Amino acid sequence: MNLQQIQTQLGCEVLAGGSLQGANIEHVCACDMMSDVLVVEKDNLLLVTSLTTEQVVRTADIVGAHGVLITNGKQPLEKAVQLAKQLNIPLLRTRLSTFEACVQIGKLLNL
Amino acid sequence: MTNFSLDSSPSVVLELTLRLKIRDVMTTQLITAEKKDSLRHIQQLMKVNRITGVPIVEGKRLVGLISVDDIIQALDGGFIEEACEGRMSRQLIVLEDDMPLSLGISYFEKYHFGRFPVLNKDSELVGIVSSRDILTGLLVEMNKEMEQLEEKLSPQKEVGTTIYSREFSLHKFDFEHAGTASGTIKMELKEKGLDPKTLRRVAVASYEMEMNLIVHSLGGTLKVTHMPRQTVLEARDVGPGIEDLEKALTEGWSTANDWIRSLGFGAGMGLPNIKRVSDDFHIESEVGKGTLVRSVIRHPELGGEV
Amino acid sequence: MKLSEIAEKLGWKKLGGGDSALDIGQGFTSDLLSDVMGNAPADSVFITIQAHKNTVAVASLAGLAAIVLCSNRLAPPDMLEAAKQEDIPVYQTAENQFWASYHLGRLLDLP
Numbered sequence: 396m397n398l399q400q401i402q403t404q405l406g407c408e409v410l411a412g413g414s415l416q417g418a419n420i421e422h423v424c425a426c427d428m429m430s431d432v433l434v435v436e437k438d439n440l441l442l443v444t445s446l447t448t449e450q451v452v453r454t455a456d457i458v459g460a461h462g463v464l465i466t467n468g469k470q471p472l473e474k475a476v477q478l479a480k481q482l483n484i485p486l487l488r489t490r491l492s493t494f495e496a497c498v499q500i501g502k503l504l505n506l
Numbered sequence: 507m508t509n510f511s512l513d514s515s516p517s518v519v520l521e522l523t524l525r526l527k528i529r530d531v532m533t534t535q536l537i538t539a540e541k542k543d544s545l546r547h548i549q550q551l552m553k554v555n556r557i558t559g560v561p562i563v564e565g566k567r568l569v570g571l572i573s574v575d576d577i578i579q580a581l582d583g584g585f586i587e588e589a590c591e592g593r594m595s596r597q598l599i600v601l602e603d604d605m606p607l608s609l610g611i612s613y614f615e616k617y618h619f620g621r622f623p624v625l626n627k628d629s630e631l632v633g634i635v636s637s638r639d640i641l642t643g644l645l646v647e648m649n650k651e652m653e654q655l656e657e658k659l660s661p662q663k664e665v666g667t668t669i670y671s672r673e674f675s676l677h678k679f680d681f682e683h684a685g686t687a688s689g690t691i692k693m694e695l696k697e698k699g700l701d702p703k704t705l706r707r708v709a710v711a712s713y714e715m716e717m718n719l720i721v722h723s724l725g726g727t728l729k730v731t732h733m734p735r736q737t738v739l740e741a742r743d744v745g746p747g748i749e750d751l752e753k754a755l756t757e758g759w760s761t762a763n764d765w766i767r768s769l770g771f772g773a774g775m776g777l778p779n780i781k782r783v784s785d786d787f788h789i790e791s792e793v794g795k796g797t798l799v800r801s802v803i804r805h806p807e808l809g810g811e812v
Numbered sequence: 813m814k815l816s817e818i819a820e821k822l823g824w825k826k827l828g829g830g831d832s833a834l835d836i837g838q839g840f841t842s843d844l845l846s847d848v849m850g851n852a853p854a855d856s857v858f859i860t861i862q863a864h865k866n867t868v869a870v871a872s873l874a875g876l877a878a879i880v881l882c883s884n885r886l887a888p889p890d891m892l893e894a895a896k897q898e899d900i901p902v903y904q905t906a907e908n909q910f911w912a913s914y915h916l917g918r919l920l921d922l923p
Contacts, residue, residue: 425841448770493913495917
């Protein structure tokens with residue numbers, strides 16, 4: 396599964412980032428506590444959160460996540476968007492809740 | 507006899523003589539005698555213990571002193587077998603144990619005695635101090651200072667030269683800049699060619715240290731030292747200190763308030779995360795003083811242990 | 813579906829507090845307590861990693877049916893005490909928030 400499929404299925408707005416098709420996703424971390432994200436040692440990771448600060452992008456960068464999805468219809472802070480562009484990390488947003496996003500992404504993963 | 511002059515001493519030594527107390531340098535293993543003991547007995551004590559003065563006591567109270575000069579006179583005058591009571595000096599110059607060392611030194615200059623008995627606040631004999639004790643005490647202390655200085659100058663000299671070192675100042679609740687220090691460290695170590703897996707561990711540790719300093723401390727510094735075989739991270743703050751280190755190292759335990767949690771921090775994973783990614787982990791903390799966290803991450807592909 | 817039935821099917825372990833006979837229609841996944849108020853549906857299970865007594869307080873205020881602690885996170889005694897007082901059941905699962913959400917959504921046949 397790639398980010399492009401997730402974007403289409405969930406109807407996400409793309410705020411930053413390069414190739415969505417090239418971003419292969421095999422694991423999802425749905426978490427708002429950044430230290431708990433740092434524990435995750437998976438490749439091809441998507442971070443799903445409703446936190447909107449630049450710390451989300453920092454954390455994604457440290458664990459080498461292939462993308463960040465901001466949920467609950469929240470708008471990430473401008474600094475977060477800028478940092479995502481600078482670090483070349485795809486940043487998406489959806490009006491779905493984290494729960495709803497997980498259910499839909501899970502279905503895509505299990506296809 | 508050694509002569510001291512505080513006037514001509516370098517300022518470091520001067521500072522030490524003000525900081526150290528008499529009790530820090532005095533000999534506490536006392537060789538004493540009683541009034542009824544013979545001068546011959548005291549001469550033996552001096553010979554066996556290689557000392558030049560013996561305090562005469564009644565219990566813990568100092569009542570007199572026999573010096574090597576008194577013994578020579580006794581041998582000369584033929585009264586070496588007498589009890590010391592009649593021959594001991596009773597007008598004694600003494601020092602107190604919590605006087606600064608500088609005062610002790612000035613006493614040696616002033617009175618030209620070889621030693622001074624040391625009394626505590628209750629006028630009990632607790633030690634004796636000679637000029638030799640003072641010299642030894644000063645040398646030991648200066649050695650410590652030098653070691654600390656060396657440690658500061660080259661914290662990990664045994665594992666090679668520092669390739670890159672940098673220190674960041676961090677401020678309490680400065681969420682505005684949170685993550686920039688560890689972001690910089692990650693970027694610059696990547697340029698230095700650190701492999702991605704090790705880089706990730708360094709990034710996790712430095713990020714958690716940075717967030718800890720911002721969320722929990724009153725402010726401090728984050729220092730990175732990158733060497734050929736390892737990277738060392740040090741977070742040092744000025745307080746408030748951790749009350750229960752064991753708890754602080756427990757996953758899920760946190761003192762963070764709801765506001766900090768709402769920012770995505772304070773889930774109680776910070777220190778456990780740092781420990782998890784470190785090859786060597788060290789923490790020390792004192793309430794009211796501050797906390798030091800040190801993480802050593804070895805570079806496996808260059809011969810370090812995994 | 814009844815909470816007790818869901819717990820049994822998904823292998824959630826009950827840690828304490830409250831009635832398990834409630835009907836569940838939704839999940840709400842978040843670690844940000846501020847997000848729960850006003851966003852979480854009343855008949856939902858609160859899926860979180862926040863093992864904290866304030867999680868119970870917020871769940872109670874928002875009228876949530878139950879709390880599920882993910883990644884085997886342990887509930888501290890004061891959290892269980894609060895859960896008992898507020899009559900909110902607290903469960904524990906080995907799954908992370910993503911998988912706990914997906915499996916609940918699939919069990920409830922949500923889109």
